[in-house]
Amino acid sequence: MYNHTAYEMGANRCAIRDLAEYGAARAQVIGKENIFDFTIGNPSLPAAPEIADAVRDILENMDPLQAHSYTSAPGLLAARQAIAQDLNCRYGTDITPDELFLGCGASPELCAVFGALAVPDAEILAIAPYFPEYQPFAQAAGCKLKVIPPDVPDFQIRLDEVEKALTPNTVAIVINSPNNPSGVVYTRQTLEKLGALLTEKGKAFGHPIYIIADEPYRELAYDGVEVPFIPTIYKDTIVCYSYSKSLSLPGERIGYIYVPRQATDGGALYTAVAGAARSLGHICAPSLWQHVLARCAHLRPDLSDYDRNRKALYEGLREAGYAVAKPDDAFYMFVKVPGGDAEAFTKKAMEKDLLVVPGDSFGCPGYVRLCYCVSLDKIQRSLPIFASLI
């Protein structure tokens, strides 16, 4: 007498979390230093000292009733103002606080946006490799997720496949750039072409096709690679942002949804997003972290550690003979496995206490994902193991 889909979702669990939990358990047995866990995107860069300072300041100087009370459903005005100002300074936009809705991280934000777009027979496209949780989120919202095959080996977007997949039922395409798991940024050119295609098809279908930009990695790009702000390229873009990675606060569940007023039906869509969030019980993002954002929304991560890791791992893997997607961003590297069977490679690696995630989970077999948000020492000590697996 329980919902079997929910049961399956609970029993099968997220493959990534399962591997990470195996890693944590195994670390208890053989020692943390002997497990090479490249599975989960928990930032290895600690939160900036300004974050702890802001929390201390709030505890010290703010009435606790104010610090910890319910906020309005869209979130504290001061936090939304700070976020709008930060975006406007960087992108030359004129975003106002009433286009922003604070959320408990990108996952529930995506659930709310999918719910807001869930018209009858709604279809949402995702580009492989993609975050596997899009599937249960779309299903729970009542949308069908259709996956576009990967653009191997560059991991941009196969627009020919997008064009084939678009139907009058397509309400949106969810994209994740900088991308997890490929570690690649969609170029301005790719995004402009995608925008042009969606504009054209939207006209033909008589309704907009929204881009849902899932972008918790926006601030994590290296070597001066441009990460375009997608609403400035394609107006019908809804952004789901999280501070999990950029402020190294993944467990604290804080981010925002940006629904531009100039998007088609922008105002109504914002209302529908708020309504969908309400139906899911997402009624207030954690208030302490909203107050922190009001003070810290402008902070940027110091990427030097990740960058050093990135170079060491990329060079080491290439030297060992692996083919690796060019890692421009985030803290992910997407590696082609010898023989092409990522599940088998993952098992072989596991026997050597090296944990990676098979690309199958992301709709892209033949690859494994490595999260290089680990210590440099671990990367260096893992390279001989990688070499032994090729």
Place this chain on the structure above:
Amino acid sequence: MYNHTAYEMGANRCAIRDLAEYGAARAQVIGKENIFDFTIGNPSLPAAPEIADAVRDILENMDPLQAHSYTSAPGLLAARQAIAQDLNCRYGTDITPDELFLGCGASPELCAVFGALAVPDAEILAIAPYFPEYQPFAQAAGCKLKVIPPDVPDFQIRLDEVEKALTPNTVAIVINSPNNPSGVVYTRQTLEKLGALLTEKGKAFGHPIYIIADEPYRELAYDGVEVPFIPTIYKDTIVCYSYSKSLSLPGERIGYIYVPRQATDGGALYTAVAGAARSLGHICAPSLWQHVLARCAHLRPDLSDYDRNRKALYEGLREAGYAVAKPDDAFYMFVKVPGGDAEAFTKKAMEKDLLVVPGDSFGCPGYVRLCYCVSLDKIQRSLPIFASLI
């Protein structure tokens, strides 16, 4: 091209939040001291100093990577251990951490439990007066909510009406005791009778009928009134708890779901709850607050302020001639309105800058709810206004 149910949910909004936001805006105009806002259950008791101490200790002595990282989906073991120990000490139970699932407050917890029980044609009963958000939560989960009329004027449970409403499709009855908005605790006798009825009907239907105990007010009871721990009375009880009120942390979104292993299908149901939570994007309760719980789950609120408010308001209203449900718990008082039209009374009160919530929102017309988590001074100054409205 958006979901109209979600739009309506966003546009109509929660009546209580609307009133509270009106109150905040009005306070800007006439001064905070001149608005008598009895609408929203934001605790007026500040969080205990131990809470801020725990946060400071975590910032000072814990690796920020650990403090702010993703936890496992069920939540930190240390937090679940502290909660289990606290419950076991108080209720003589033998709850283990693997029966607990940490959540972002009672709202998303209820959504997850409704989702876990959402079999085809599932019906969930609620007892008026009830928390109005049960309705959108049930609808989003795909369950039908059926409301049992109120047991006026005692606000226990009309078991005759429950019996009439039970059908083979009934999967659960959601109860909220101590009750918002009535301020009444369901007695042990009421709960035992309810349990006996559900056991009998469950046997007849061939499946369990769960009690979903929504109990954020469990620790807020006065005059030594007993608040029974429902799983010890009826084994098929799932508890949704929140620390919003007991630790005065409503904005921080932290609580737990308890699915007893001895409940029918207990293990599978826990898994289904975890799966439903995952589908809703509720993948990790805020990690800092999980660490705080590991230290502070045993804290109890000092109720003396609320109790003083309760007595002042109760006595004042009775003196003015109002009929009031006996306020045993929480910080709510449920007041019968003269003339019987709560909406009209609410409007008349609003003109005098006195904000109350009509009972219609809770499925109980003819009453208004007052949250007495305000200052004693406000209560005293509001009494002449109440008197003028009778």
